[in-house]
Amino acid sequence: MGEILFLSHRIPFPPDRGDKIRSHNVLKALARIAPVHVATFADDAHDRECEPELAALAASYRLVERSKPLGAAGVEALASGRPVSLAAFHDARLHAYVRDVLAHRAIDAIYVFSGQMAQYVPQDFRGRRVADLVDVDSAKFEAYAARGRGWRAWMERREGRLLRAEEARICATFETTLLISRAEVALLQSRLSAECGRVQTMANGLDAAHFDPVTVAPEPRMLACAGPRMIFTGQMDYAPNVEAATRAIEAVLPLVRARCPNASLHIVGRNPPRELVARDGEEGVHVWGRVPDIRPWLKAADVALVPLEIARGVQNKVLEAMAMGLPVVLSPGAATGIDALDGRDFAVRDSGGKMALAVADLASAPGTARLMGDAARAWIVANASWPAALARLPEFLGIDVDSLTDAA
Template identity: 35%
Template sequence: MTTALSKEPLLFLCHRIPFPPNKGDKIRSFNILKKLSEQYDVHLGCFIDDRFDKKYASALTKYCASVFHLDQHKTFAKLKGLSGFLTNKPITLPYYFDKRMQQWTNRTIAQQKIKKVFIYSSSMAQYVQGNSEQYQKLERVIDFVDIDSDKWRQYANKKTGIAKWFFNREYKLLAQEEQTICAQFTHSLFVSPDEAQLFRHQQPQSQQGKVHGLLNGVDVNFFNPEVSFSKEQLVPKQPFISFTGAMDYWANVDAVLWFVEQVWPLIIAEQPNAILCIVGGNPSNDVKALAKNHQGIVVTGRVHDVRPFIEQAQCVIAPLQIARGIQNKVLEAMALNKAIVVTTMAMEGINAQPSDGVVITDDKQTYAQACLALLNAQPKTLANRQWILEHFTWQQTLQPLMNYFSVKESH
């Protein structure tokens, strides 16, 4: 049995610093890191792609025996990614490769006598992959989170010409890479049973037993309607609708563009004073333009506290047209017991049933009518928070995590 005084070392590689837990992938990676740190001395290697996050690196020492991080400049990383065309690799691999990360990984494995590795995101598997005996003897568990290759397939379906060819190429090469990783690693984890099942069916029968769902959770103490929140100046005083998420992430950008083009005119036609708050950091130029070109739209950019924009909204929308896995934005809104209007894709893996507080539709007319009804609705008691408490606390969802590593024997 491992004791607090003799924790076994574990290498944790992550494509983005897992702190602060303020966006989808970082929320999951942080909570997994926190859980693993209860039993292991974690040696963390990660990239920092947002200057805002750099000041938080020291906070990770609370959970890690050591932390190694590298700045990632997105423009340079994109140029590196293009080298994949020369090596017939998916661009994702060179995008996330840095020889300094490789050197640190090899040195840490040797010096710390690492036997267990946790990889977060398929792009980081390359640091402990291949036929080297040093890597083959490791117990390697990977959290793919989503089937990344399938996102590229979805992107390709929305494109034409050279863009369609480009996205299809990435989809096919990444799918091959995912299959290779699954074959080499001890276990492959995904964000939901649905996602795991889809990936499982894509693998040879000999590998299917390695594939598991590990649900996302939500911090129900933080996203709690009973606590008081900070004052946010940009929160509208009149009834409004909210969308929350990283606004430089293509699936989120695509979602709000679809909503504003297809649904918002139907809402404004009936309720000219309606307001839509698009809340999240690094809004793209397309998102910023929505506030200039459309009536009633507020683009906040990064906010100190997202909760007031959820808790004070009449409803929260998640009109995703491209999605994989579980949407944290939906979990957070439900934890705050807010009414939600979501597409079928946005509800995947959460599987809450339609009710007074849950509308699931892919039809723009139905979407608009649901939002209008909730904009004008009187407050009522909803069951959304109860669904989260019963199914999606981190304590519940991460319970199986330790089972994917063999237990160190006591001496």
């Protein structure tokens, strides 16, 4: 095996959100196989602080601030006929770095993390190409369009259509395309009209030793709030998460409080928008924003609430809550790709009213809640480790696993 070029739309540090957790673990696994060169973006100063960690792991790297405004990306996309997602992550400096690495290093494989980065792979590259799409982005934008109206819905329909064409291009030209679950694989394959390379499943994993409730103390500020305490976590400038948090506030919390008057809902995650921050202080609502470690907040909760209506792939927020021994009440979309048992390992409900009833039932039966939390953690330990999730990574890169064993 020669060397590897890793292209990621966000720096894989710190591993504190879904996409970064996956890219972080993939990058570490690749670095154990061969020297890795990394081209990636930093979203903010917090990302920049992690540059030394990237430098310590990579054989070389190029980290670029992603400062292009969304409006400018939109204009560029309309002028070029490309998806906004690609225009937003187009940068001449990264193109130059990729050309330089390919010209001067023995790159045998390019691993693309997220479809926006496939634009950096030259058509004449003769090595192995692996695209980790994670989930089917085009379907997500089509779902946005179906729920919207006006110019925004038009842009989202356009984005979905163009991303669908880009996904088809990737599948037709890359040796391996990876998705996070069997459901996402089936969805992508159902949308492709052209011949494609191998489309495979590579699930997410979790560090169950890190997300272990016995190793952390509960967050005192949350523990001081009345219970039962519901928690919703995630990147809070991500539209589906904002919608889910709003749904929890408006369609679930009031019904829970009708049976449990002291119930509280805690929204925990970076960059909550102004309209969500404005809900902080409403009856039972707490919007906490970015926290350095999500585990104490999960430890302080009585139940995790995940009412996502638009959900692609596997939700790390669900896996983390389960690992922390929390009973989880979630929508069918949020449960997609997690082969746990409804009623034992978590509670799947298809409406705000049913979610509220499930939360209230768990609050009134702490023994049942504890059994569900214990079963959830047991399922994670048995089924969701990162070594198991990444076991086929050498195969996807075209490497004989026996050769790695011999080299070691």
